[in-house]
Amino acid sequence: MPAPASAPETAVDTATLAAWDRTHVWHAFTQMAEYEPLLIERGEGAALFDTEGNRYLDGSASMWCNVHGHHHPRLDRAAREQLAKVAHTTNLGLSNPVTVQLAKRLTEIAPAGLEKVFFSDDGATAIEVALKMAFQFWRQTLPAEPGRQRFLSIGEAYHGDTLGTIGVGGVARFGSIFGSLTYDAIRVPSPALCRQPKGTPPDKACQTALAEVAAVFRQHKGEIAAVVMEPIVQAAGGILVHPPGFLRGMRELTHEHDILLILDEVAMGFGRTGTLFACEQEDVAPDFLCLAKGLTAGYLPMAATLTTERVWNAFLGTHAQRRTFFHGHTYGGNPLAAAVALESLAIFADEHLLDSMQPSIERLHERVAALADHPHVGDIRTCGMIAAIELVADRTGPTPYDASEARGMQACLAARKHGVLLRPLGDVVVIMPPLCVSPAEIDQLCDAAAAGISEVCGG
Numbered sequence: 155m156p157a158p159a160s161a162p163e164t165a166v167d168t169a170t171l172a173a174w175d176r177t178h179v180w181h182a183f184t185q186m187a188e189y190e191p192l193l194i195e196r197g198e199g200a201a202l203f204d205t206e207g208n209r210y211l212d213g214s215a216s217m218w219c220n221v222h223g224h225h226h227p228r229l230d231r232a233a234r235e236q237l238a239k240v241a242h243t244t245n246l247g248l249s250n251p252v253t254v255q256l257a258k259r260l261t262e263i264a265p266a267g268l269e270k271v272f273f274s275d276d277g278a279t280a281i282e283v284a285l286k287m288a289f290q291f292w293r294q295t296l297p298a299e300p301g302r303q304r305f306l307s308i309g310e311a312y313h314g315d316t317l318g319t320i321g322v323g324g325v326a327r328f329g330s331i332f333g334s335l336t337y338d339a340i341r342v343p344s345p346a347l348c349r350q351p352k353g354t355p356p357d358k359a360c361q362t363a364l365a366e367v368a369a370v371f372r373q374h375k376g377e378i379a380a381v382v383m384e385p386i387v388q389a390a391g392g393i394l395v396h397p398p399g400f401l402r403g404m405r406e407l408t409h410e411h412d413i414l415l416i417l418d419e420v421a422m423g424f425g426r427t428g429t430l431f432a433c434e435q436e437d438v439a440p441d442f443l444c445l446a447k448g449l450t451a452g453y454l455p456m457a458a459t460l461t462t463e464r465v466w467n468a469f470l471g472t473h474a475q476r477r478t479f480f481h482g483h484t485y486g487g488n489p490l491a492a493a494v495a496l497e498s499l500a501i502f503a504d505e506h507l508l509d510s511m512q513p514s515i516e517r518l519h520e521r522v523a524a525l526a527d528h529p530h531v532g533d534i535r536t537c538g539m540i541a542a543i544e545l546v547a548d549r550t551g552p553t554p555y556d557a558s559e560a561r562g563m564q565a566c567l568a569a570r571k572h573g574v575l576l577r578p579l580g581d582v583v584v585i586m587p588p589l590c591v592s593p594a595e596i597d598q599l600c601d602a603a604a605a606g607i608s609e610v611c612g613g
Contacts, residue, residue: 168193168205192570197224200591202575213569213576213599215588218389218421220452222501223590229453229494229501236493245273245487256492259499260458263430265439268460272479273487277420277446278314280457281382284416284442285318286481287465288380291414294477295468302379306370306413307339310349312390313382313418322382325391327580339382340374342366346394348533348544356397364403371411380414380441386432386537389421392582393535393542402436414465416442420457424448424498425508425589428515428538441465449491451498452588456491507589515539517593518585521600528604530611541585543603545611555581561610569606574599576606583607 166174172191181189193205200223202210212220222229236252243250257271272283285305292302307313307322314320320329321336324344343349345363347356371378385401388394408415417440422432426448429435433443442465446457471477485491501507515538522541526534532546532554545561546552555561562578569576576583576599583606585599607613 199223200588200595210573210575211595211598213574213585213587215586216452218586219447220588221424221448222451223588228497229451232493232497233490236490241490242488246482250489252489253487253492256496260460264443264460265433267439267462268443269463270461270466272459274457274483275455275485276457278316278319279483280444280446280459281313281418282316282318283459284444288414291465291468292379301376304377305339306378306381307341308383309341309343310391310394311384311388340370342370344388344394345396345400347397360397360399363400368407378413380416381408382416384418386427386435387422390579392579393540393584395535395537401438405438414441418444420444420446426538450495453494454491511589514591514593514596517596525604529613539589543583545581564610565606568609569602572602572605574602
């Protein structure tokens, strides 16, 4: 048997790395036949630097997960200090002090009643955990209701790429090819204002959407285990902002029909919407709260599914009764990730981040609003530190671009020339930087986005 190859002793140049990247790395959500490498080597604050030393503002928060910026000294120190103790121990029947402390802290900051924490690896696994717990709950609670086997979700929702989360997702371009491998949720249309007839008042959109949900609940009485939804904003579906009152109304309807409510705060949690959790904005406490991305401030993979005493109790019993939740992840509750997550929450408190980020939020909303009259901008959507600019061929219809033109992706690639990294959702250019971004950096992000849009769309 040949000896294992030794690690290279000298640095590999960018051209060689790029060639290896094209040859060996299969990138997520990327057409590899068209892929051009950009190798990010380091980060500092809201900026990233490639292997050639070029600086870019991280306008997508490294896929919506970075919170306090890159190479943050407190987060770096937390990881190093934990690494000096132990990097990983299993959460299957064992525990770790820092993981226990994180679970306790999450129950303190979460909406009331969420007292139990199940750790996993990423957003999709957090949702899978909630779906399976909800399904099993109705078979083990007293009195049991085994007929509750279905889930209700929102049209154009995205909850992950596993087969279970595809089943409750509603973005066809992501999951339709796998439809025969999974189940089909009951879906209601998105209540987002951009999906309503032009001029629809927000309260009318909310009332109409809730009336439709109520009708579905009556039609499927005794069949629905849980509703799964993103609160306030549907992220990967295109930054679809719900009308005020929809989340509150959904919670009231699920209470009325004794249906569990799963809130997916994977993207919206940890300050993204301007509050620590989006559901706080309508004073909603769900039965399951699913967290990931910003949980560790974008440092390490970790997810958490929080739930209630009522759900927990349905799983208690003797080993022989087989009421256990037979589900787990190798790295669930990882101590390194837990240490960083705890320090991130401490930074929120110590730096009063939710207050200090308000000037940058205001600047972001102001700057993108100025693009509303662009001839190829069909809609502007904002919420907290999130902005979406929807590109259209003709705004009078509006008439969308042909998807094959990939105008959103082309606009984001053009923005790179101005030192900004953005990632689109179809033809929606999304600006979602780390929460630590300054108003001046917001200006650079918006200037680059506008320049990229003008370059590929004209106007």
